[in-house]
Amino acid sequence: MTLDERGTVDAQGPYDTPLLQVDDLHVTYRTRSGDVPAVQGVTFTLERGGSLGLAGESGCGKSTLANAILRLLPTGTQVDGSVLLAGQDILAMKPGRLRSVRWTEGAIVFQGALHALNPVQQIGKQIAEPMLLHRTQPSKGAAARRVRELLEQVGLPGDRARSYPHQLSGGQRQRVLIAMALACEPALLLADEPTTALDVMVQAQVLALLADLRGEHGLSMIFITHDLSVLTDVCDSLAVMYAGRVVEEGPSDRVFRSPQHPYTRALAAAFPTIGDPASRLRPAGLAGDPPDPANLPGGCAFHPRCAVAEDRCRTTTPVLAPVAAGRRAACLLVEAAP
Amino acid sequence: MRHIDTNETNRDETNRDETTAVTSDVVVRITDLAVHFGAAKAVDGVSLDVAPGEVVALVGESGSGKTTLIRAVQGLQPVTAGSIELPGGESRGRRRRPDVQMVFQDPTGALNPRQTIHEIVAEGLRIRRERGDETARVIEALGRAGLRPAERFLHRYPHEISGGQRQRVVIAGAMVMEPRLLLADEPVASLDASIRGEILALMRSLVDETGLAIVAVTHDLGLAWNIADRIAVMYLGRIVELGPAEEVLADPQHPYTRALLSVVPEMERMEQQILVGETPDPARIPTGCRFHPRCPVVASGEAARLGIEARCRGEDVVLTERSPAHSAACHATA
Numbered sequence: 001m002t003l004d005e006r007g008t009v010d011a012q013g014p015y016d017t018p019l020l021q022v023d024d025l026h027v028t029y030r031t032r033s034g035d036v037p038a039v040q041g042v043t044f045t046l047e048r049g050g051s052l053g054l055a056g057e058s059g060c061g062k063s064t065l066a067n068a069i070l071r072l073l074p075t076g077t078q079v080d081g082s083v084l085l086a087g088q089d090i091l092a093m094k095p096g097r098l099r100s101v102r103w104t105e106g107a108i109v110f111q112g113a114l115h116a117l118n119p120v121q122q123i124g125k126q127i128a129e130p131m132l133l134h135r136t137q138p139s140k141g142a143a144a145r146r147v148r149e150l151l152e153q154v155g156l157p158g159d160r161a162r163s164y165p166h167q168l169s170g171g172q173r174q175r176v177l178i179a180m181a182l183a184c185e186p187a188l189l190l191a192d193e194p195t196t197a198l199d200v201m202v203q204a205q206v207l208a209l210l211a212d213l214r215g216e217h218g219l220s221m222i223f224i225t226h227d228l229s230v231l232t233d234v235c236d237s238l239a240v241m242y243a244g245r246v247v248e249e250g251p252s253d254r255v256f257r258s259p260q261h262p263y264t265r266a267l268a269a270a271f272p273t274i275g276d277p278a279s280r281l282r283p284a285g286l287a288g289d290p291p292d293p294a295n296l297p298g299g300c301a302f303h304p305r306c307a308v309a310e311d312r313c314r315t316t317t318p319v320l321a322p323v324a325a326g327r328r329a330a331c332l333l334v335e336a337a338p
Numbered sequence: 339m340r341h342i343d344t345n346e347t348n349r350d351e352t353n354r355d356e357t358t359a360v361t362s363d364v365v366v367r368i369t370d371l372a373v374h375f376g377a378a379k380a381v382d383g384v385s386l387d388v389a390p391g392e393v394v395a396l397v398g399e400s401g402s403g404k405t406t407l408i409r410a411v412q413g414l415q416p417v418t419a420g421s422i423e424l425p426g427g428e429s430r431g432r433r434r435r436p437d438v439q440m441v442f443q444d445p446t447g448a449l450n451p452r453q454t455i456h457e458i459v460a461e462g463l464r465i466r467r468e469r470g471d472e473t474a475r476v477i478e479a480l481g482r483a484g485l486r487p488a489e490r491f492l493h494r495y496p497h498e499i500s501g502g503q504r505q506r507v508v509i510a511g512a513m514v515m516e517p518r519l520l521l522a523d524e525p526v527a528s529l530d531a532s533i534r535g536e537i538l539a540l541m542r543s544l545v546d547e548t549g550l551a552i553v554a555v556t557h558d559l560g561l562a563w564n565i566a567d568r569i570a571v572m573y574l575g576r577i578v579e580l581g582p583a584e585e586v587l588a589d590p591q592h593p594y595t596r597a598l599l600s601v602v603p604e605m606e607r608m609e610q611q612i613l614v615g616e617t618p619d620p621a622r623i624p625t626g627c628r629f630h631p632r633c634p635v636v637a638s639g640e641a642a643r644l645g646i647e648a649r650c651r652g653e654d655v656v657l658t659e660r661s662p663a664h665s666a667a668c669h670a671t672a
Binding site: 057058169170171201205208227228232256267269270271274275282283285287289290 | 399400500501502503530531532533534535536537538539542557558559560563564565584587588597598599601602603604610612613614616
């Protein structure tokens, strides 16, 4: 391990530790009507250059988890457990250090590209802002050169730097947000539904861009969406969340093709495979709604919507257990691996 | 305004030059339709018949004109040329037709937060002053949309129900008018994966049980596979491929359809053809085949090898039949 003068681990991080280690993370929102547990004991590891997909319905805690990794949650939110990014303890970090880590180590791309950009500022200035703030570029001139480079990297002409957000299409704005997230060369990119509002072809362009960035720059990614089929295309591994917990995880193509947890099965079936006679004129859904996080059912939180639930599912809370090599699921009815 | 309503029992009042006799086996007949916004040709020559009890998926990128097309059918958009005939049912001249209803993408934005579910669903009836058995009709529509027991929902407000239930309320508000044709603009794009299947199943069951016809605008070919009988692929104001859903998806005849299909996640058997850029400006439609500047067949040199590149660049192309009921507009595959 190399330490810099501040006593923290060198920004590059030691290559023998994983880029991100999240251990037993709990996040509880404090609201006027009481505590709302949004994330309840999530543990995972992301290796350098790896990509993890977080899937689940609205309200399952996937965005809360992503925001907790960079400590972007509202003040007063209770966060327990640990988040180590490049060996550095994010939850214990002082605010000044945290601010620089947010751009230089981990950056986030949100959905809704129109609202994330300032409408009255040229996009080049907006992309340059974090570089000048964190002094990753020595001068405005150097930052402007880097902006052109970044725009070209995300597939936009460099002279687009002088454009305003309204002069760009939705797909172009999403590219600008990705360029901005890459401004300070973070090792980790968190993408929260980055393609949800985009057209199919533009979505394919953005996914291909993210795959290139991973391949060429060794960027690590956490990709959040409810669309399991998109995750399978871009992520090595997949974690499916339900009611604040990971209910299934493993290599993405295997989780998608042979889901073990009944919830994952329902999510995977929601996006039909074109050409598969089983789904032709037979859309598959999942009856019922996700539970209210403030008032979770006892036992397995999924049991009220589960087609195969038994009596014991109402009383016993399942834990993530190995079901096959590299795969785990939290379901009482799934046979544990020998 | 050339939105045409045809009432077969009262043809003298409604007959116009553009209308021809329409048999009752179509709920809408669109003929050579054009909708222009100044120089922008959003819809530029579309013909399409929709039969009772069928689902047509209208697919294409943003800017392909698919939303403008269904807005014109609904009477929300003045027509530049061509005709839209809606046979049967009640006709009141230029007024919007109760037997053509529309469902939008975002159920939360479509519902008035200060109205109860009862008021929301009854709104169409009240506007048309059909007040007689209002509560009974609202309860029936809610039940049809899968909100049962309907009495439990009548006095609730949109914020008290879930996202999937809100979309069901929107559908109930359309179904209460007993439409023959439902126009759905990205009906599940803003919904969670789990809810998506439920709403699509509801739409399909309404078609199978009541003979309703649906035209669903979407960019999601999985939706088409799930519920559509036919697919119409639109590009830059035109239908470039039209046919039975299985045929279009299993054996696409237009390079644009092939590209759209190749970028569906999980379509591993196809090589991805990611088209560069976005749909061109409809005010500057390319010459020749309007798709040629983005066409993989032209870009790969395949068109030159086939000796048709000059036609792709210079000669407009119309839909021609590839098999019965399946047609495409492409020089290369003609």
